[in-house]
Amino acid sequence: MFVEFFYELRDMKIPVTIREYLMLLEALDKNVCDANVDDFYFLSRAALVKDERNFDRFDQAFGTFFRGLERRSAEFFDDAIPDSWLRAVTQRMFSEEELKKLEKLGFEELMEELQKRLEEQDKPHSGGNKWIGTGGTSPFGHSGRNPAGIRIGGEGGGGSATKVWKKREFRNLTGEVEIGTRNIKIALRRLRKFAREGAADEFDLDETISSTARNAGLLDVKMRPERRNRVKVLMFIDVGGTMDPHVKVCEELFSAAKTEFKHLEYYYFHNFLYERVWRDNRRGRSEFVPTWDVLNTYPSDYKVIFVGDATMSPYEVTEIGGSVEHWNDESGAVWFQRMIEQFPDMVWLNPESQERWPQTMSTQLIYKLIGGRMFPTTLNGLDQAMDTLRKRNATNLQSIRVH
Amino acid sequence: MKFTGTDNYVTTDDLNMAVNAAITLERPLLVKGEPGTGKTLLAIEVAQSLGMPLFEWHIKSTTKARHGLYEYDAVSRLRDSQLGEEGVGEIRNYIDKGPLWHAFECEEQAVVLIDEIDKADIEFPNDLLQELDRMEFSVYETQETIKAKQRPLMIITSNNEKELPDAFLRRCFFHYIQFPENDTMEKIVKVHFPDIKNKLLKEALDVFYSLRDVNGIKKKPSTSELLDWIKLLLVEDIDEDAIKANASKAIPQLYGALLKNEQDVQMFERLAFLSRRQG
Numbered sequence: 001m002f003v004e005f006f007y008e009l010r011d012m013k014i015p016v017t018i019r020e021y022l023m024l025l026e027a028l029d030k031n032v033c034d035a036n037v038d039d040f041y042f043l044s045r046a047a048l049v050k051d052e053r054n055f056d057r058f059d060q061a062f063g064t065f066f067r068g069l070e071r072r073s074a075e076f077f078d079d080a081i082p083d084s085w086l087r088a089v090t091q092r093m094f095s096e097e098e099l100k101k102l103e104k105l106g107f108e109e110l111m112e113e114l115q116k117r118l119e120e121q122d123k124p125h126s127g128g129n130k131w132i133g134t135g136g137t138s139p140f141g142h143s144g145r146n147p148a149g150i151r152i153g154g155e156g157g158g159g160s161a162t163k164v165w166k167k168r169e170f171r172n173l174t175g176e177v178e179i180g181t182r183n184i185k186i187a188l189r190r191l192r193k194f195a196r197e198g199a200a201d202e203f204d205l206d207e208t209i210s211s212t213a214r215n216a217g218l219l220d221v222k223m224r225p226e227r228r229n230r231v232k233v234l235m236f237i238d239v240g241g242t243m244d245p246h247v248k249v250c251e252e253l254f255s256a257a258k259t260e261f262k263h264l265e266y267y268y269f270h271n272f273l274y275e276r277v278w279r280d281n282r283r284g285r286s287e288f289v290p291t292w293d294v295l296n297t298y299p300s301d302y303k304v305i306f307v308g309d310a311t312m313s314p315y316e317v318t319e320i321g322g323s324v325e326h327w328n329d330e331s332g333a334v335w336f337q338r339m340i341e342q343f344p345d346m347v348w349l350n351p352e353s354q355e356r357w358p359q360t361m362s363t364q365l366i367y368k369l370i371g372g373r374m375f376p377t378t379l380n381g382l383d384q385a386m387d388t389l390r391k392r393n394a395t396n397l398q399s400i401r402v403h
Numbered sequence: 404m405k406f407t408g409t410d411n412y413v414t415t416d417d418l419n420m421a422v423n424a425a426i427t428l429e430r431p432l433l434v435k436g437e438p439g440t441g442k443t444l445l446a447i448e449v450a451q452s453l454g455m456p457l458f459e460w461h462i463k464s465t466t467k468a469r470h471g472l473y474e475y476d477a478v479s480r481l482r483d484s485q486l487g488e489e490g491v492g493e494i495r496n497y498i499d500k501g502p503l504w505h506a507f508e509c510e511e512q513a514v515v516l517i518d519e520i521d522k523a524d525i526e527f528p529n530d531l532l533q534e535l536d537r538m539e540f541s542v543y544e545t546q547e548t549i550k551a552k553q554r555p556l557m558i559i560t561s562n563n564e565k566e567l568p569d570a571f572l573r574r575c576f577f578h579y580i581q582f583p584e585n586d587t588m589e590k591i592v593k594v595h596f597p598d599i600k601n602k603l604l605k606e607a608l609d610v611f612y613s614l615r616d617v618n619g620i621k622k623k624p625s626t627s628e629l630l631d632w633i634k635l636l637l638v639e640d641i642d643e644d645a646i647k648a649n650a651s652k653a654i655p656q657l658y659g660a661l662l663k664n665e666q667d668v669q670m671f672e673r674l675a676f677l678s679r680r681q682g
Contacts, residue, residue, distance in 0.1 A: 019573050023428065032424045042420035050572035052435060052579035203478050219485045221478060 005065045009048060012061045016048045023047050037066060188257055188386060202226045232263040234298060234343070236277065238308030239268050246351035246377075250307055253349070253377065257305075265302075267294065271312045272332040272366075273339060274323055291335055295342050303389050304339065304346040310363040310374070311352060317365045336369055347385040348374040354381075412441065412448040413583075413590045421578035422449060431535055431557035433572070436580030438562060439625025445580075446516035446558040455556070456509055458502040459516045462523045468530030471503045471517070475544050494544050503534060507551040515555045521564040528571035535574055583626060585612065595630050596637065603643040607633055614661060620670070624661040632660035 002024070009016045024047040033039035041062060049058045200223035207222035214220075235257065237250060257264060267277040267289065276288040315322035317332045340346060348366065350357070354376045357363045367374045373388055375381035406422045408414035414422075422445075425432035434442045450457035460471050480497040483490075490496045506513040520528060534540050538551035559575065561567065583591060585608060592604055611632070615623050624632075635657045662668050 015569070017573055023430065023576075027424050027428055030427050032427045033420065038416070039420060042417040043424055045417070046421040046424055046432075046576045046578055050433070050575065050577045055579065205477065208481070219481055221481060 005044075005061075008061045008065045009058065012057045014049060014054045014057055014061065020048050020050075188261075188382070200225050230263075231261050232298075232302045233257065233261050233265070234294075234302045234304045235264065235266040236273065236304070236306045236308075237266060237268050238306075239270060243309055243351075246309060250351065253307065263302075265298070269308075270325055271308075272316050272323070273306075273335045274326075274328045274332055275330065275335065291338075295338060298343075300342055300344060302343055302345075304343040305385075305389075306346070306348040306370075307377075308348070308350065309352040310348065310350055310357075310366045311360050312362045314361045314365055317362055317369075333365075333369060336366070340370065345389050346370065346373065347388055349377050349381070349385060350374055351377045406449055406453060409448045409452045411594050412444060413587060413594055415581075415587065418445075418578055418580065421576050425558075425576045426453075426556055428576075429538075429554040429556070431559055431575045433559045433561060433567075433575040433577045434580060435561050435563055435577070437582055437623070437625055439627040440580040440582060441626065442560040442580060443516065443518055446514055446518075446560075449556070449558065450514040453514075455511065456506075456513045457516065458506045458513060458555075459518065460502040461518045462520055462527070464522055464524070466523045466527070468527055468534075469501075471501045471531070472534065472540050472549075473501050473504050473542060474499045498542065498544060503540075504549055506555040507538065507549050509555070510552060512553040513555040515557045517557060517559045519562055520559050521561045521567070525565055526568075529568050532570060532574070535571075582615075588626070588629070591626060592630065592633060596633060599633065599637065600643070603636070604633075606643040607636060611661070617671075617674070620667050622662075622664045622667060624663075628661050628663070632657060635660050 002021075006016060006021050024044055027033070027043055027047060033043045044062070045055070045058055049055060202224055204222045204224040207224065208220065211220040211222055212218065243250070267279055269277045273291065275291050277291055277294065278288050312324075313322070316324065317336075320329065320331050321327050322331060348370050350363070352360075352363070357367065357374075363374075373385075375385040375388075405419075406414075406426065407419055421432060424430075434445060436442055446459075447457060449455070475494075476497045476499060480491060480494070500508075502515060506515045535557065538554045539548055541548045588608060589604065592599065592608070607629075611624065611629050614620070639657065641657075658668065658671070662671065
């Protein structure tokens, strides 16, 4: 009976599975809810949606299915009215002085004011069917006849649960995460290298047995340290300028990386690596760390991850004095080469789409400098990058063993 | 057997429905929500109101899935064998039961609280799939299988620090505790402070919600912080006019209970200073 509803949800890109659908049917079968729509709404939401970010879409699908509403046409209603659009309307409706006064109010009050103002307006705006107004058939405004309408202010829902899904309370929680932190973490996980270090607090059964045997049967308990992730990572992150559109991806990557490694040091640079980097981005690049210090501080078993779009003028890579920010006595390429020599395990993650790499000269230059170890910040790219970091390590070890 | 909230725990219809569905179908219930909205308290109140025993399992970053089942204390067994203690031959004496085992053994249906599951390793929920599904596990040391006499009600809370695996989510009912609206909040406060004056309550809630509405605040005050604050207001016997007068000119009285972040306090002082200058 609810198969259509199930497909409605799948159409809305809510990840429901047959298992969850069966769970809902089982609950109905056991009379968990009475035969009213409110209860069914609560029950189906608890059974089918497992992420509050999907609540809003669920509300829409529920409304569509149970009220027989026309699916709102995609281009216009894609995600209700964008707040920015409403704000733009507000700006047209109020004078500047009034706006200043209103700015102190929250968004909700602002909308209330807007509605009041709209009510005061001349007739033509009431009862129209196109724009914000009162009593019209437009999807916006209030007291209208369009059942899918977005209520702006108005007398409020009065707490009746029937309208819960129409209120779309969860709109703020909707957020599309293309590569979620979980996925990134799983990818970064490949880098893990376990080693025992620290306080001996784990019971070592094998060692105890052999030691006890050697002790002629007298118990000799052996402890050992717990296995810990021993991967050491240095991250260099490009900030500012052309990187601004990629900030979100970088933040996600960064937050994922932070919890995944025990030793993680990070530095910031602008566009390309020169004789100085900085540690705290918030301090406005006032406290510089000489790149030499970085090179001398960390042993070469640190794995280095550069994150940057590698999009700049080619002079910034190759020329002395090419930096856009300051005069650099040695070219970026020289510094980058030093970095490669100190840290054999190094990759560059590039948030720019891979198709555009060949068109950017600086990207090509850096790609060659790092020996092709540049990867896009997609899940596949991350996987490949981590593989590269891990495998290079393996080949290094082999060559040591051969000698 | 239906859960409908308790005298000191105010619930909403959707929360009741989720809890009752989980009880009837004997499936785990995953509860998410802002910190301080009473996620952990839910399990305690459900157990109390339905008269079911409660077993709590608080998760830390080092917790492994098997800690919830049992732990085999090999070291004390070895030591005891050296000292010739009695009962060393019986391996059962050295198996410490975890909260899940206790719950499985219970003659009546029990409530198991798995608190802050997102604190543990990212694979932790996957390691529990079998136990949650079949409500049974086997003890390697004694070769026995522990099966739940009554499938317990599992209430699992998460603070959204990590995303949980899909396979795990599919097996649960899910509820997101929304931040209470003004009238629900009034009920909640009244449950905790039945004698509070209506006017004081109204003013306090106004200040509280306006504080939450300030853009850019780092740590929004939550229900539990509001309750602390009101308690302080009552203890210090501050009257409602003082709160009101203060709210427009400066940061609220005893703000320490509401604002937990240095930057937030600073921002607030700046805002208050600006409004004083304009006013």
